[in-house]
Amino acid sequence: MAKVKVEFKVNGREYSREVEAATRLLDLLRNELGLIGTKEGCGKGECGTCTVLMDGKPVNSCLVLAPQANGREILTIEGLSSGDRLHPLQDAFIKKGAVQCGYCTPGILISAYYLLKNNPRPNRDDIKEGISGNLCRCTGYVKIIEAIESVTEGREGHEE
Amino acid sequence: MPGETGFWINGIEKAIPKGETRNLLEFLREEMRLLGCKDGCSEGHCGACTVIVDGKARLACRTMVSELKGARVETIENLAKNGELHPLQVAFSETGAIQCGFCTPGMIMSAKALIDKNPDPSEEQIKKALQGNLCRCTGYIKIVEAVKLGARYIREQREEKEKDIIARVGENIVKNDAVAKARGEPFYVDDLFRENMLYGKLHLSNEPHARLIQVDIEEALQVRGVVRILTAKDIPGRNAFGLKIPHQPVLAGDKVRFTGDPIALVLAESKEAAKEGAEKIKVIYEKLPAYFSPTDSLEEGAEKIHAGGNVLTELKIKKGDPEKAMQEADIVVEGEYTTPFGEHAYLEPDGGLAEYLDGLITVWCPNQGAHQFREMIAASLNLPLEKVRVITTKTGGAFGGREEPTVQIHCALGAMLTGRPVKIILSREETIRMSTKRHAAKMHYRTGVNKEGKIIAGEAKIYSDTGAYASLGEPVALRHTAFAMGPYVVPNVKVQTFSVYTNNTPAGAFRGFGSPQVNFGAELQMDRIARKLNMDPLEFRLKNALEEGEATITGHILGGGVGFKECLKRLKETLQKEKIPQPQIGGKMGIGIAGGYKNVGMGAGLPEKTGSGLQINPDGTLTLFVGCVDSGQGSDTAMAQIASGVLNCFFRDIKVVSADSALTPDVGVTTASRMVFLSGNSVAGCAREFKEKLIGEVAEKKKIEPADLDLKGRDFLKKSTGDRVMTLKELGKLIPNLRHDFVYQPPETHPLSLEDIPEKPIEKGENHLHFAYCFGAQGVIVEVNEGKGKLKVHKVFAAHDVGRQVNPQGVESQIQGGVAMGLGYVLSENYFLKDGFPVQNNLARLKILRARDMPEVVSIIVEDNHPEGPFGAKGMAELPGGPVAPAVVNAIYNITGKIISRLPVQPEDFREKDE
Missing domain, CATH: 1.10.150.120 ([2Fe-2S]-binding domain)
Structure with a gap:
């Protein structure tokens, strides 16, 4: 199969890779770049487990072909924290008990990050819709919604 | 001064x-x-x-x-x-x-x-x-x-x-793997890669019931990248697996019994090549009649799915004189109820990775019992047990659906026969097609009461669809039987359960393990009787509730730790204070309730393996070895919490190794809400003895009386002076890797009594089916728009007797997650086959609840300490998924008067019909 060059930015870093045209963005991230924080739950865009941001918008990375990411900027769970410092959403998920088996966690964190970026003061329904x-x-x-709610603007850092 | x-x-x-x-x-x-x-x-x-x-x-x-x-x-x-x-x-x-x-x-x-x-x-x-x-x-x-x-x-x-805290039972604690999980760090099986690794793909049966005439792999072998293809004849050992009856083929050789039966394993250099190879395998079948309901497979002359016939098991219990009591009853209510198959839909697809090195097979995989997987792998590979090691990776949800292997034996087989690491990750569709389901059930009930509102007789006949293989159909049937009447005193009872083979996906364990089905039947009966008696449904339940000193329908006179009445009372108080919200879908508002109970532990006289180990490391940390699998429910955290509290050392200094067959004890399958009770007691006992051992070492080295020593945080203190005499790190260097193991002996249980049980049994230390039960009562506020056929659950109240909470945040999480599953059971989730293939073959069609569908959940915790439980804890993870379904249906009954007898509820079940 023909190889296609993909030049893109992931978590602020530039990458250039030759991939087969039918490669999914999810596989490029996991297998080629070693960014295995993004998980695959269904491979059909039903579960949102593989959610990443592409040019600031959430996509199911299992439904995006790697060449479609050419020239784009991707944010994955690895880019949410900086070094040892977790993003406040990650802190909130941990403290509020929003993490159980953890498999959906990276995708939901990315969706929540997108939600808050575009709507810093979402109400409960906005949050539910944002992660639906x-x-x-x-x-x-329940605890996921509570965790997101706890870092909405004006509530950050105020533990009940 | x-x-x-x-x-x-x-x-x-x-x-x-x-x-x-x-x-x-x-x-x-x-x-x-x-x-x-x-x-x-x-x-x-x-x-x-x-x-x-x-x-x-x-x-x-x-x-x-x-x-x-x-x-x-x-x-x-x-x-x-x-x-x-x-x-x-x-x-x-x-x-x-x-x-x-x-x-x-x-x-x-x-x-x-x-x-x-x-x-x-x-x-x-x-x-x-x-x-x-x-x-x-x-x-x-x-x-x-x-x-x-x-x-x-x-x-x-x-x-x-x-972070330097000594964790105490009953206090909230952040889970010890939450940070890594929130960072998306690698530890699920698909996150593991090996040099020179092969990818495996199964060719699954295309027929639900057929004889295999020929399996042609020639063309598949020609696919570029395909390295090897394995079929039944390549299996060196037992070509069968199964926790109870090992009869499910690893690779079907002569017959297939459902469309999830694997026929060949293709091993290739890439996933794509493996997939292409699997598609090129040609199988010639001789079709056999296939059956998709017990009614059909039980018909006379039906083709036998297994040599022994189509009944896996038949169970019967009789207590008192149900025929006579039913005749004497003032009111008799009769009903027939059906519940569907259920798919676990854990978010991490099933898979495994195996490596063969120096004669030792190591398999990394999600599971619910590393030792049980090891036994099955060893049997199929014809290897001694010690040559197989199963290491449990972080398990992305399980809910009972990972008790039986899917591809883990295949990974091991491929690695042994090729000498190269083999990874198989099932697609979602394959995960759904192959993995076990919750049993679909058809239940016929009769319940008799006197006019004072006391239940005097109960009868149930239950048909449980166990699919193509036995899996855990037998113990599930036991649970249907034993819990058929709900948490109530029913002096005269007759229950008969048939677990029947069909060509459906095999049914096994799923959160509740046979109890959600009968929970639905029994609790619907309760509301229908209450209405006939003109009694409040909650008062009617209180009047008949099991309590200490009363006998279950299996003749078990309950000892301590029966918090059912308390659950009902707390639910009543909460509901009385609650203001009914405004309708949102233009419908009528109403309340429904249901009770429920569930065993803790496998019971029934089966051996309950337990155990745990503790080790001191040279850096002063401690390693806790536990056999239970943490699939997200938080057992690693709860176990470390118990150890930290007993040892009086810091929670974060305890590193947990769980479910690694080479390092941790065989404690049986992580199932039946049993691990808090069994592993919890083991860890508490182990920590007590280990602390004594450590103090003994310090006492000897420092010439101090052991009684004058205590451990606090990282320091050994001389009690009389308060001086620090040694640190854990110093001791760890002196006695590096000293390990202590402990096995907890749980209370004895007995098999289900198949002999007639008297109406009022006398405690003879017999008929203790289980050593503990957890209880719950749930209420829901529901809105029904009959005209439009719309239904909305506004709020759920879940009162649960958990004995004692270990990590309250974890308990609440189990309640919320269980309620979400229960709501799926009643509102949307279904699973059935058409032409032998799953209709709900992806996560969208399974209609699992999304965040927008989730109502508010109020958790009400009742702590009726169990005398034998660790710190009084019992275990509780399964029950919260049960009562919510009948509670919703009871609410619809209260609002509309319509009796709905099936799950999930469909709009036509309550929509007003145009006359």
Whole structure:
């Protein structure tokens, strides 16, 4: 199969890779770049587990072909924290008990990050809608919603 | 008293000489020779002499010593401790905030006074705090930066210190794997890669029931990248697996019984090649009649799915005289109820990775029982047990669906036969097609009550669809039988359960394990009777609730830890206070309730393996070895929490190794809500003995009576003096890797009594089917729009008797997650086959609840301590998924009067029909 060159930015770093045209962005991230924080849950865009941001917008990386990411900027879970310092959303997920088996966690964190970036003061319904592309089978979403709510603007750092 | 005549400088008492006329700056430099305090102007203009007095920044040159009676003075010399600089000093050095250095001590003291009060100051606040300090070199920019950085260092130090906690049972604790999971760190099986690794792909049966005539792999072998193809004849050992009856083929050789039966394993250099190879395999089948319901497979003359026929098991219990009691009943309610198959839909697809090295097979995989997988792998590979090691990777959800292997035997087989590492990750569709399901059930009920509202008779006949193989159909049937009447006293009972083979996907364990089905039937009966009696459904349940001293329908006279009545009472109080919200879908509002109970542990006289180990490491940390699998429910955390509390050492110093067949004890499958009780008791016992052992070692080495020693945090203390005599690290170096193991003996249980049980059994120490039960009662606020056929669950109240909470946050998580699954069971989730293939073959079609569908959940925790449980805890993970389904259906019944007898509820079940 023909190889295609993909030049793009992931978590602020420039990458250039030759891939087969049918390679999924998810596989490019995981297998070629070693960014295995992004998980595959269904491979069909149903579960949101593989959510990343492409040019600031959430996509299911299993439904995006790697060449489509050419010239784009991708944010994955690895880019949410900086070094040892976790993103406040990650801190909130940990403290509020929003992490159980953890498999959906990276995707939901990315969706939540996108939500707050575009709507720093979401209400509960906004939060629910914002993560409704992501499935979680463990938590019943309650603690995830609470965790996101705790870092919305004006509430950050205020523990009950 | 220095308070009257003197003061403290850096914690040292100093008398104020009579007639002292010097200022503090002069006193510090001349009298004390504390020369860090600089004299820049002696006029209070430059701040170079700043010190902290009673928590506030003060200019030493403007402070008279005679005024300092009782004061506490801190100077720059007090900041560095034990050779370590204060974080502010580190920050000043790191940011280059120091040039000539003359202003620095005063600057740092001003900054410290600020940060002591405000650990996270803004830039403005920093500038304000430093306004009395002049600097002529730096332009202040780096100084402000340094203060910010210093403040951060101090905050981090504090946070770090806060992590040094001794965890106690009953206190919230952050899960020990939460940070790694929130970072998306690699540890699920698909995150593992090996050099020279092969990818495996299974060719699955295309027929639900057929004889295999020919399997042609020739064309597939020609696919570029395909290395090897394995079929039934390549299996060196037992070509079968199964926890109870090992009869499910690893690679089908002569017959297939459902479309998830694998026929060949293709091993290739890439996933794509493996997939292409699997598609090119040609199989010739001789079709056999296929059956998709017990009704069909039980028909006379039906083709036998297994040699022994199509009934896996038949169970019957009889207590008292149900026929007579039913005749005497004032009211008899009869009903037929059906519940669907259920798919676990854990988010991590199933998979495995195997490596063969020096005769040893190692398999990394998600599972619910590393030792059970090892046994099955060893049998199929014809290897001794010690040549197989199963290491449990972080398991992305399980819920009962990972008790049986899917591809893990295949990975091991491929690795052994090729000598190369083999990874197989199932697609979602394959995961759904191959993995076990919750049993679909059809239940016929009759319940008789007297007019006083006491249940006097119950009858149930249950058909349970166990699919193509036995899996755990037998113990599931036992649970259907034993829990058929719900958590109520029913003196005269008859229950008959058939577990029947079909050509559906095999049914096995799924959260609740046979109880959600009968929970639905029994609780619907309860509401229907209550209405006929004109009684409040909750009062009716209270009147008949099981309690200590009462017998279950299997003749078990319950001992301590029966919190069902308390659950009902707490639910009643909560519901009474609740204001019914406004309708949102233009419908009528109403409430429904249901109770439920579930065994803890496998019971039934089966051996309950337990055990755990503790080891001290040379770095002073401890390793806790547990056999239970943490699939997200938090057992690693709960176990470390119990160990930390008993040992009295820091939670984070305990590293947990779980479910590695080479390192951890065989504790059976992580199932039946059993691990808090069994592993929890093992860990508590192990920690008690290990602590004694460690103290014994210290006592001997330090010649101190053991009774005078205790462990606190990282230190061994002599109780009588409070002195630290040794640290864990020091001991760890002296006795590195000393390990202690402990096996907990659980209370005895007995098999289900198949003999008739008297109406009022007498306690003879028999018929203890389980050593513990957990109880719950749930209520829901539901809105029904009959015209539009719409239904909305507004709020769920879940009262659960958990014995004692280990990690309350974890308990609440289990309730919320269970309720979400239960809501899926009643509102949307279904699973059935069409033409032998799953209709709901992806996550969208399975209609799992999304965040937007999730109502508010109020958890009500009842702690009726179990006398034998660790700290009174019992286990509770399964039950919360049960009562919510009948509660919703009961709410619809209350609102509309319509009896719905199936799950999931469909709009036509309650929509108003146009006449």
